[in-house]
Amino acid sequence: MTAIPSAQTSPLPPGTESFDPANSEAWEALRALGHRMLDDMLDIQSSLTHRPAWQELPATKRHLFDEPAPIEGIGADAAYDRFRSHILPYGNGNWHPRFFGWVQGQGTPLAMLAEMLAAGMNPHLAGFNHSPPMVERQVVSWLAQLMGIPGAGGLLVTGGTAANTHALGVARFAAVRARGGNVREHGLQHWPEGPTAKPLVFYGSVETHGWARKAAEWLGLGDRAFRRVPVDAAYEMDLVALRGMIERDRQNGLDPFCVMGTAGTVNTGATDALPAIAQLCRDESLWFHVDGAFGALAVLAPSVRDQMAGLELADSIAFDLHKWGAMPFECACVLVRDPAVNHDTFRANASYLAETSRGVSAGGVYFADRGLDLTRGFKALKVWMQLQASGVAKLGRIIEQNVTQAQHFARAVLAHPSLELLAPAPLNIVCFRYRADALDDDTLNVMNEELLLRLQERGIAVPSSTRIGGRFALRLAHVNHRTTDEDMALVLAAVTEIGDELVGELVAARAQRGP
Numbered sequence: 001m002t003a004i005p006s007a008q009t010s011p012l013p014p015g016t017e018s019f020d021p022a023n024s025e026a027w028e029a030l031r032a033l034g035h036r037m038l039d040d041m042l043d044i045q046s047s048l049t050h051r052p053a054w055q056e057l058p059a060t061k062r063h064l065f066d067e068p069a070p071i072e073g074i075g076a077d078a079a080y081d082r083f084r085s086h087i088l089p090y091g092n093g094n095w096h097p098r099f100f101g102w103v104q105g106q107g108t109p110l111a112m113l114a115e116m117l118a119a120g121m122n123p124h125l126a127g128f129n130h131s132p133p134m135v136e137r138q139v140v141s142w143l144a145q146l147m148g149i150p151g152a153g154g155l156l157v158t159g160g161t162a163a164n165t166h167a168l169g170v171a172r173f174a175a176v177r178a179r180g181g182n183v184r185e186h187g188l189q190h191w192p193e194g195p196t197a198k199p200l201v202f203y204g205s206v207e208t209h210g211w212a213r214k215a216a217e218w219l220g221l222g223d224r225a226f227r228r229v230p231v232d233a234a235y236e237m238d239l240v241a242l243r244g245m246i247e248r249d250r251q252n253g254l255d256p257f258c259v260m261g262t263a264g265t266v267n268t269g270a271t272d273a274l275p276a277i278a279q280l281c282r283d284e285s286l287w288f289h290v291d292g293a294f295g296a297l298a299v300l301a302p303s304v305r306d307q308m309a310g311l312e313l314a315d316s317i318a319f320d321l322h323k324w325g326a327m328p329f330e331c332a333c334v335l336v337r338d339p340a341v342n343h344d345t346f347r348a349n350a351s352y353l354a355e356t357s358r359g360v361s362a363g364g365v366y367f368a369d370r371g372l373d374l375t376r377g378f379k380a381l382k383v384w385m386q387l388q389a390s391g392v393a394k395l396g397r398i399i400e401q402n403v404t405q406a407q408h409f410a411r412a413v414l415a416h417p418s419l420e421l422l423a424p425a426p427l428n429i430v431c432f433r434y435r436a437d438a439l440d441d442d443t444l445n446v447m448n449e450e451l452l453l454r455l456q457e458r459g460i461a462v463p464s465s466t467r468i469g470g471r472f473a474l475r476l477a478h479v480n481h482r483t484t485d486e487d488m489a490l491v492l493a494a495v496t497e498i499g500d501e502l503v504g505e506l507v508a509a510r511a512q513r514g515p
Contacts, residue, residue: 033076040084045095045109048482052459054093061086093462097482098491101464101475103266103294103429105320106482107328110389111382115328118378125376127366129359136367136380139387143333146299146392147292147319148312153339155367156321156331156379160293161211163318163334166371168202168215168258170316170336171287173345175200175257184345188220198255203227203245205237205272207265209291227256234424235270237261239280246284258287263308263319264295267466267475269429271295274310281315290314293332294323294479295427300396304403304427321383324399324479331379334371342370398481403428405488406478412492418499422468431466431473434499439506445472447506451498461491 011023021027044051064086073079094104123132136156144152157163176183181197188200200221204212206228216226227245230238246256259281261272274290281288290296290311296319299308311317314337321331336342347369355364368374387395410425413432423431433448448465449472455461466475474495 030076033080037080040088041112042109044088045112048096049487051096052093053096053098053462054456055089055459056457057086057090061090095482096462097480097484098461098487099480100477100491101462103323103477103479105322105324105326105329106480107322108326108386108481111326111328111386114382114385117385118381121378123378125378125380126353126368126374127364129362132378132381133363133366135378135384139380139383140333140335142387142392144335147296147317147335148299149314149317149335149337151339152335152337153342153370154333154335155371155376156333156383157371157373158330159322159332160209160291160318160320161214163320163332164209164211164260164289164291164293165215165218166334167289167316167318167336168212168260169219170342170345171202171258171289172200172219172221174287174341175255177344179255198253199225200257201225201227201249201254202258202260203229203242203256204260204291205229205231205262205265207231207235207237207267207270208260208262209266209293211291212260231270234426235265235268237272237277239273239276242277243280246286256284256286258289260289260291261310261314262295263290263292263311264298264427264429266293267429267468268423268431269295269425269427269477271307271426274308275313276310278310278313287315288313289316290318292317292319294320294477297321297324297395298399298403298427300392301399301403302396303400307427324402325383325395326398326479326481327382327386331383339370346370346372402478402480402483405483405485406430406476408485409476409478409488409492416492416496418496422471422473428478430476430478431468432476433471433473434495434502436499436503439503441471443506447499447502448472448474451495451502454498455491455494460494461487463491 009024009027012018021030064082093099094101095106099106121132123130125132125136127133140154140156144150144154157166173183202225204226208228212226213223216223227249229245230241232238242259249256259277261274261277263271263274278288280286292311296308296311296317298304299311316337317335319333321327321333322329325331353365353368354361356362365374367376406425406428410421410430413419413421413430418434418436419432420435421430421432425431433444434451435444439447452463452465452474455463463474463476466473476491
């Protein structure tokens with residue numbers, strides 16, 4: 001048996017090049033730089049409260065990103081100095097305790113270190129016989145149990161768009177197969193029965209995230225196949241309208257195959273009536289998918305778990321761990337109740353990927369046969385390490401903390417004479433605006449947009465925005481594990497202060513113009 005060399009550093013042979021350090025001294029220099037990097041990142045993360053929530057990259061530093069590719073390198077220390085001066089201070093702010101924009105998670109210090117470990121190992125997660133795929137299979141199994149569908153198949157993907165599109169692709173495959181066709185072999189236009197096959201259509205509310213249109217286009221269904229269902233006053237899917245649309249579409253020669261419920265809509269945090277949708281899908285023989293991009297993880301929080309009732313009835317679920325799961329980007333999960341249909345949708349045979357009875361290739365390309373990607377990174381390690389270290393219960397408590405803080409903020413908006421709640425806030429998203437009785441909606445829209453920009457540009461906080469009934473809304477989407485009650489109070493005070501400031505400017509401008 002060939003001996004494995006002992007663990008010691010050897011210089012590279014003359015004339016040999018590598019991206020590894022060339023000798024022991026160079027290894028020690030890189031080690032020192034690595035410790036500096038780690039110290040810098042932990043120093044910043046431990047002092048975020050005292051830093052701006054966001055700051056724009058100055059014009060004087062933008063020239064770096066217009067430079068041509070370096071033909072000769074400047075060395076690791078100099079490259080890191082450029083990172084510290086031109087990149088590190090100028091992110092979008094999502095790691096800050098007063099970041100509430102777009103439903104973006106903050107990451108955790110431990111998960112950051114796990115990312116380093118994953119990159120250091122650099123395993124290929126198509127499958128095969130090594131420990132990293134075992135970690136992902138365990139994480140997916142944990143998540144399936146937590147969502148109430150133990151034994152479901154699935155995998156980790158880049159984000160909610162990929163996860164939801166994956167699930168819709170499985171639903172499309174299952175629907176075509178149930179109708180005697182093979183979408184993988186013939187596509188949608190060349191089924192055995194020819195071009196007279198009815199066009200497939202699927203349903204989601206008008207509040208469904210933009211992934212659905214992309215998925216319809218990418219899967220060859222076309223945007224017209226995405227049937228947008230009206231919502232009620234709570235921004236939940238109108239089930240009477242849904243039933244009517246399904247009936248009319250069938251009468252008009254269309255072929256419904258899937259209904260998508262949303263657990264936590266992107267605009268307001270509303271959750272569709274998932275149990276009722278599940279029953280409708282059983283009655284109508286339709287696939288039931290749940291887009292739980294951020295809301296699905298509320299099943300871990302006892303006080304709001306009831307809002308997620310019906311998740312356990314889904315044929316497929318998609319959700320992001322880099323949102324309410326606090327993981328660094330990118331990390332989402334798709335679960336399919338029937339692992340066999342997931343496998344049948346994606347499996348492929350290639351001689352260079354053949355499974356062997358022993359060795360590295362034993363077990364085959366498990367994940368590549370269950371998704372689009374062959375090459376996959378080790379996303380599961382950060383989830384595995386954080387849950388091992390902190391436990392599921394702590395994540396549930398943080399989710400409850402976020403909901404409590406958001407609900408308190410919503411009540412404060414309702415109680416404030418200069419603020420207006422623009423939509424119900426059932427979970428953790430608060431849509432509101434500053435208002436003054438003498439100003440019309442058009443003026444208030446302009447004013448609130450300026451208010452948002454000043455909040456961000458002054459580094460106070462980073463909410464995002466949306467439109468509710470044509471009105472510009474500040475949108476506070478709270479999935480932030482670093483936020484304190486003091487942070488929430490500071491944001492509320494800053495909104496009213498800047499709003500008052502803008503009203504004062506408007507009054508002064510009108511006075512200057514005269515009657």
